[in-house]
Amino acid sequence: MGRRQRLISTSILRAIFRTKTKDTKNPGLLARILAFFSIFQLTLSRYREELFKKLRNETWQIDEEEYTESFRSPSHGKRTDLVAVGDLGYSGSTFFTTPNSKYLLKSLPRQFEQSFFRLRLLDPYVEHMELNETSLLVRITDLLYTPQTTLGAILGAAPSHHIVMENILYGKSSCGKDDQKKWETYDLKPNDYFFPERDVMGGRLAPESVKERLIDEFPDKVRVSVDEKEELIAQLSRDTKILQDANAVDYSLFLVRYPASMTHADGGDVPVPAGRQSSWRNGVQSQDKWVYRAVLLDFFWAKDALQAKTLTGLVKAFNFLKVGKDHGPMSITTTSDEYRQRFLKMVDAIVEVPDSAGRPSGELREPVIKSMDHLIDIGEV
Ligand SMILES: *[C@@H]1O[C@H](CO)[C@@H](O)[C@H](O)[C@H]1NC(C)=O
Ligand SMILES: *[C@@H]1O[C@H](CO)[C@@H](O)[C@H](O)[C@H]1NC(C)=O
Numbered sequence: 001m002g003r004r005q006r007l008i009s010t011s012i013l014r015a016i017f018r019t020k021t022k023d024t025k026n027p028g029l030l031a032r033i034l035a036f037f038s039i040f041q042l043t044l045s046r047y048r049e050e051l052f053k054k055l056r057n058e059t060w061q062i063d064e065e066e067y068t069e070s071f072r073s074p075s076h077g078k079r080t081d082l083v084a085v086g087d088l089g090y091s092g093s094t095f096f097t098t099p100n101s102k103y104l105l106k107s108l109p110r111q112f113e114q115s116f117f118r119l120r121l122l123d124p125y126v127e128h129m130e131l132n133e134t135s136l137l138v139r140i141t142d143l144l145y146t147p148q149t150t151l152g153a154i155l156g157a158a159p160s161h162h163i164v165m166e167n168i169l170y171g172k173s174s175c176g177k178d179d180q181k182k183w184e185t186y187d188l189k190p191n192d193y194f195f196p197e198r199d200v201m202g203g204r205l206a207p208e209s210v211k212e213r214l215i216d217e218f219p220d221k222v223r224v225s226v227d228e229k230e231e232l233i234a235q236l237s238r239d240t241k242i243l244q245d246a247n248a249v250d251y252s253l254f255l256v257r258y259p260a261s262m263t264h265a266d267g268g269d270v271p272v273p274a275g276r277q278s279s280w281r282n283g284v285q286s287q288d289k290w291v292y293r294a295v296l297l298d299f300f301w302a303k304d305a306l307q308a309k310t311l312t313g314l315v316k317a318f319n320f321l322k323v324g325k326d327h328g329p330m331s332i333t334t335t336s337d338e339y340r341q342r343f344l345k346m347v348d349a350i351v352e353v354p355d356s357a358g359r360p361s362g363e364l365r366e367p368v369i370k371s372m373d374h375l376i377d378i379g380e381v
Pocket of ligand 2: 242
């Protein structure tokens with residue numbers, strides 16, 4: 001881990017382990033000046049600490065002590081560095097996991113993502129999570145931010161916002177080395193869209209490996225029962241409704257699968273993510289013996305903010321150069337309800353209901369699609 005990442009990790013851990021005292025609430029002038037000039041090591045605080053604590057405790061039933069312990073080294077019970085999981089060059093996001101890999105930390109590098117989440121989405125998100133125990137919006141357990149303006153944040157040297165969220169890949173690291181390779185992940189978006197950032201900035205600026213990750217396509221079908229499919233689509237419909245209402249676009253379905261025969265290194269079942277259980281988090285076993293997990297990710301891009309900000313120039317340049325003419329509509333010129341419909345259609349297309357002989361069945365598929373269209377039509381979802 002590089003120096004920059006180590007300093008970011010230290011900032012995060014300080015915020016998690018800091019107990020409220022007078023001097024953190026009311027730092028002196030010298031402390032404020034020093035904090036301003038720190039470049040990489042920003043002073044982070046928990047945003048709306050009580051709100052997130054209530055979500056963890058009441059809504060998701062995450063034991064507070066276990067949560068805090070997740071940020072310590074399992075062997076020494078001491079503080080340790082977070083585990084860096086690569087810097088996805090294209091977005092400038094940093095990713096870490098906690099040492100026990102139960103939680104994932106992701107930076108929100110762009111100011112419009114930060115303010116969108118804090119000011120617009122957070123309240124509806126919390127209300128929705130309280131009302132929908134099986135929601136598949138990823139569980140965000142903390143938001144860390146820099147309450148004070150700092151030079152590092154202005155220069156963009158270190159991210160000023162990080163979200164802590166459940167890690168849907170939890171359990172992978174406790175499988176044997178060979179078994180770990182059998183885990184597959186897909187970050188899925190309606191693929192008929194043209195994503196300028198992915199297709200251009202990704203193409204030019206990011207290494208090949210990053211680019212590959214960005215154009216995920218799922219080459220198979222998720223084969224589950226009619227009830228499981230309906231439950232999944234109904235839940236995603238409810239979840240994407242609040243995203244649509246907040247004008248969010250560009251979110252993705254994060255799909256994970258591993259062979260159902262796989263077990264934990266000690267022979268037990270693969271452990272499931274922390275907190276209140278839900279079927280698509282624990283893993284749904286498909287009829288062709290995969291275990292699938294799914295959550296909704298990356299819902300921090302509001303259509304309006306997106307268009308108003310940095311990418312506008314890029315899109316104009318594209319239209320001018322006609323680079324993107326063979327692509328579908330651009331995700332950033334779409335509306336949030338159109339994005340949602342395409343997103344749900346995408347999910348509908350990859351989840352298949354085989355008949356009892358294991359063949360895909362046209363008879364069973366049709367009513368499910370109809371029921372989805374119906375739900376969308378009557379605005380039920
Ligand atoms: C939630 O908080 C209450 C009060 O502090 C505590 O009794 C309860 O055990 C907590 N629940 C979980 C799941 O940690
Ligand atoms: C899910 O949350 C929405 C608010 O976002 C609420 O209107 C709805 O009743 C909830 N659905 C269920 C099944 O609880």
